[in-house]
Amino acid sequence: MEIKKIRDLSLIRLDETRTMVVACDSCGGVGSKKWDAYKVPPVYVGGFSARVVLLELICAGAKVVALTDNICNEMDNTGKEIIAGIKKELKAAGIEDVILTGSTEENFATVSTAVGMTAVGLADQKDLKVNSVRGEAVIISAGVPKVGKEIDLEGDSEIIDYKTLYGLLKNPSVYEIVPVGSRGIAYEAGQLALYNNLRCHINDDCGVDVQKSGGPETSVIAAVDGKAVRDILQDVPETHVIGYLRFL
Template sequence: MLYTHRDVSFIHLNDSQFLAIACDSCGAIGLKEKDIVMVPPNITGKYTTRVCLMEILSIGATPIGITVNICNEPNPTGNNILKGVMDELSEAGFDIPITISTEKNMETYMTALGITIIGIINKNDILIKELSSGDYIYAIGNPSIGNEVLENQALISDLKILRKVLELEKENIKEVIPVGSSGIKGELDNLNKYRSIKIRFINNLKIDINKSAGPCTVIIAISKSKFKNDLGIPISLIGKII
């Protein structure tokens, strides 16, 4: 049995467990001739891996494997991308099997990458709780894209922030949503497809809810009461469920 919630697909493994699958792609970010955002390829690998990890961890699953599809030559681009992938996995504390493919036939002029992470989770541990009228909706971090990601390190969400949210607000959190290219509003619109919720947004929001958040630089947290903890980065109350 297969079903999808937000950007994660669940496969029924047995009576008590599911496989959880998340993927992300990245193009034109690297050091090749036709790239648009010029950064070292290890940065490309690192942040693309981060997106998938955040998707898997946000629903409560544990990563058990990763595939890295590099649409460029093995060396130097492939090796540098892999360094970023390994760095992010290591910093997150995961030593998991890696399946790798690179482009060995064609010369490429633009960096391109696809990553998939597979996780496992017990049915009763999936972090998708019933939402209710009065629940608070927070945006954690400032949406950033391209070069802004490197410039706004002190203002964006990452794996450490995600884990801090899940730990400090454990009894309060109902759902956590990493925000990517669709932006905060796009993620909430997508959530509505699965949850049929109505949201009243705060007037005069100081955060751009329509802007792309790139490699999950923002986390949406839906909670039953107001946040009580300082996470060290900007936290914006953007609305409530009605």
């Protein structure tokens, strides 16, 4: 059995054809409890926390089979609301027949909201979208990097949605997609280049803040065939050319 750590993903080669993909994330200080730094209903904590790990697996080309929520609060009512948010996000992603399991804190009273999320997926080796850039490529971003109060919780049309993401995944001119987390677009572009043995160049004025936190993965970057860039920019909302990948 072969195990690899690539960016925020753990890949476990099960046999000649199948790979298990694991992604995890944590969220703390966001919720409706006394000492939460950012006050929001726990249902959004569950939804956006699930979104992070789901996007990681979806972008990697894996089918989500299990999701665990390690809720560091009581089941009634914080846990129930977080779980409701997770189920809503799974539905938005079109994911069914998934094992949802987890734990809550019932021994002690808590004054801040926290949850750890882990997603497990399976992929045929031929379908993996990890380290799959075919040489030189253009880097684009889709969606606006946002965090905290910048996100419209009732529905934000500027952040990457699942319909757009699935469309990019089906496009043969899109080589690899990477979600953008708290370290920003420039960091993720550097990691994309590193793991594909390429050199990354970021354009000075690309129309988006490449250092800004992407929060709960409100945007993604993608390495695409340079010949397809114009069509992708026209078809996908909130896209920008970030830079390019070149041979070392």
